Amino acid sequence: QQQVKQSPQSLIVQKGGISIINCAYENTAFDYFPWYQQFPGKGPALLIAIRPDVSEKKEGRFTISFNKSAKQFSLHIMDSQPGDSATYFCAASKGNFNKFYFGSGTKLNVKP
Amino acid sequence: KAGVTQTPRYLIKTRGQQVTLSCSPISGHRSVSWYQQTPGQGLQFLFEYFSETQRNKGNFPGRFSGRQFSNSRSEMNVSTLELGDSALYLCASSSGGTSTDTQYFGPGTRLTVL
Numbered sequence: 001q002q003q004v005k006q007s008p009q010s011l012i013v014q015k016g017g018i019s020i021i022n023c024a025y026e027n028t029a030f031d032y033f034p035w036y037q038q039f040p041g042k043g044p045a046l047l048i049a050i051r052p053d054v055s056e057k058k059e060g061r062f063t064i065s066f067n068k069s070a071k072q073f074s075l076h077i078m079d080s081q082p083g084d085s086a087t088y089f090c091a092a093s094k095g096n097f098n099k100f101y102f103g104s105g106t107k108l109n110v111k112p
Numbered sequence: 113k114a115g116v117t118q119t120p121r122y123l124i125k126t127r128g129q130q131v132t133l134s135c136s137p138i139s140g141h142r143s144v145s146w147y148q149q150t151p152g153q154g155l156q157f158l159f160e161y162f163s164e165t166q167r168n169k170g171n172f173p174g175r176f177s178g179r180q181f182s183n184s185r186s187e188m189n190v191s192t193l194e195l196g197d198s199a200l201y202l203c204a205s206s207s208g209g210t211s212t213d214t215q216y217f218g219p220g221t222r223l224t225v226l
Contacts, residue, residue: 043217093211099168102155
């Protein structure tokens with residue numbers, strides 16, 4: 001049973017547009033939600049993360065929106081650039097442990 | 113600061129063999145986690161070591177094992193390889209070993225089982 005469900009599987013966005021990736025979870029014990037970016041041939045790299053006590057976190061062009069009651073969180077990439085083309089993973093952990101449950105990934109393609 | 117290094121980068125083995133993968137964390141990092149990445153199952157947690165002790169374990173069979181040395185370097189071993197073990201094996205290190213410490217992933221070892 002997948003603990004974190006991610007959608008869409010793939011996404012095509014025009015340069016300058018907004019990319020939105022969604023994740024949902026069932027386990028209310030999850031208390032830390034990071035997003036990772038992975039380029040081909042590389043390991044995932046932490047992009048931005050949020051705790052459930054805040055509803056939104058912004059870092060540059062990247063924003064996480066968090067809805068605790070709906071058990072959903074999403075990544076918004078503003079002004080998407082071709083260099084943002086990569087696979088994005090949401091993840092969740094609980095109890096301050098280094099054990100992360102990852103979503104299935106979203107392959108983003110930003111068209112120039 | 114050098115990043116997380118994994119060796120070898122590519123490996124081809126046959127069914128029934130065993131394999132050992134190595135991970136060198138960022139200097140000063142005490143936590144090393146291992147993940148299996150496949151197109152079908154995505155990223156799945158294998159185990160985490162902190163100061164030479166296994167702290168967390170995922171839902172993988174006992175054929176998958178690991179260890180961590182006093183210099184924080186870690187090895188992962190898979191015995192009696194199966195075709196389904198073909199995957200990218202990633203390790204990640206972090207400094208303090210708590211979930212909010214940034215996890216830095218290595219480039220992975222691509223294992224192909226024939």
